[in-house]
Amino acid sequence: MARIKSRYVCQQCGSEFPTWYGRCPSCSSWNSVVEEAVPVQEGRAARPPRPGVAARQAVRLTEASLTESKRLRTGIDELDRVLGGGIVPGSAVLVSGEPGIGKSTLMMHAAARIARGASVLYVTGEESVSQVGMRARRLKAVDERIYVLPETDIVEVLRAADSIKPAVLMVDSIQTMQDASLGSAAGSVGQVRQCAALLIEASKSSDMASFMVGHVTKTGAVAGPKVLEHMVDTVLQFEGGIHQAYRVVRTLKNRFGSTDEVGVFEMGEDGLREVTNPSEAFLRERVAGMAGSVVVPCMEGTRPFLVELQALVGSPGANFPRRTASGVDQGRVAIMLAVLGRRIGLGIEANDTFMNVAGGISVDEPAADLGIAVALTSSYKNRPVNPRTAVFGEIGLSGELRSVPKAEARAAEAARLGFVNLVVPKASLTRMKASRQLGGQAEVFGAGTLAEAIEYLLG
Ligand code: TYD
Ligand code: MG
Helix, strand or coil: CCCCCEEEEECCCCCCCCCCCEEECCCCEEECEEECCCCCCCHHHHHHCCCCCCCCCCCCHHCCCCHHHHHCCCCCHHHHHHCCEEEECCCEEEEECCCCHHHHHHHHHHHHHCCCCEEEEECCCCCCCHHHHHHHHHHCCCCCCEEEEECHHHHHHHHHHHHHCEEEEEEECCHHCCCCCCCCCCCCHHHHHHHHHHHHHHHHHHCCCCEEEEECCCCCCCCHHHHHCCCEEEEEEEEEECCCCCEEEEEEEEEECCCEEEEEEEEEEEEEECCCCCHHHHHHHCCCCCCEEEEEEEEEEEEEEEEEEEEEEEEECCCCCCEECCCCCCHHHHHHHHHHHHHCCCCCCEEEEEEEHHHHHCCHHHHHHHHHHHHHHHHHHHHCCCCEEEECCCCCCCCCCCCCCCCHHHHHHHCCCCCEEEEHHHHHHHHHHHHHCCCCCCEEEECCCCCCCCHHHHC
């Protein structure tokens, strides 16, 4: 086959070159020049027709088929939710995450569910058919409507898709795919982009949805999946350490639904189990009545769930205090320590402080501020917060408590799980009263300042 011409394009400034450079001669940035296929403009006929790609025609908008109505539900609620209600035919979804976090496992679970009503082509570039088969057996995902293809040549993948015509094509992973017409190695930015473009084109021109698995490293150094984010319709990201039981799948982008949605899974012997009640799961191992622990209702998209924040305040360090935080933003903790020191007069700033969110999930919203401050104070004073109390609220630098979004939903979730006492920003309480949603039977205290909240909880 004749080699398609390629060019080298700087990803920073867009300059084109006939050869590769380690440093862009135009804008001087390092490692930004990648190989790309030259788009064929003159003489489209010169390009061999690609398998799986039908010629497209303009349609009247009034005649446009509404794919919304025929979403393919996987029946895995946590997955359907992050997809915005199911798989949209013809869409392209990127599933990204660190190696070992469960991407292949989730794909196989999904394949098994889809196979109840439609066929799935699972392309593996990383594992052998027998490895995939063994996993499928463990997950009880063996079905004759699932086809497995060990292949890394993207043209062959499209050819197979064209003959099998699956409802869903899964490519695991996009970094192992290669277009032989480009000289660069599989996994390079140019290859990843080219292969994804071919897959997306094939999906769009048929009704086949495609899932691409993409690995990212902890540092996010490998550019692979990042360059795909603007090309695909939906980006799902796996979070949670591989040593932690809970895996959170988050929607980073969705052309067919809201972002910020999360699905929660637990990795077990027989694969990923859905966690339909995250609040209960996250609080299951809680030891009630410990100083330094407090429960905070957090929001993930439209969904409230309760997490336990834990603080441990040590003795004053010799030189610099040691501060670590996992699951919450270190900077936020530093601000809370400063506010506690300056506005409350707590002599906590020189102490070693450790913060943690139980269950290995992460919380990054200002509504957790009050929880952070209360947990720190509780540990410092060695005085527990009532175990059936939950708190939320943003704290300003003057020590004032600011209202947060979705106070009603947070309060309702806390009440549902048996919390009888809530401490919230005064402004949020006013709004909750106005909307007459006070979270069931729970007694709600509206605090104007952090000092008031601490006095009420630990005074
Ligand atoms: P995997 O889905 O292969 O991760 P990825 O495709 O993201 O690299 O599996 C992740 C980990 O999960 C792997 O280390 C083994 C573990 N695992 C289980 O604990 N139980 C199971 O049933 C399966 C299939 C995997
Ligand atoms: Mg995998």
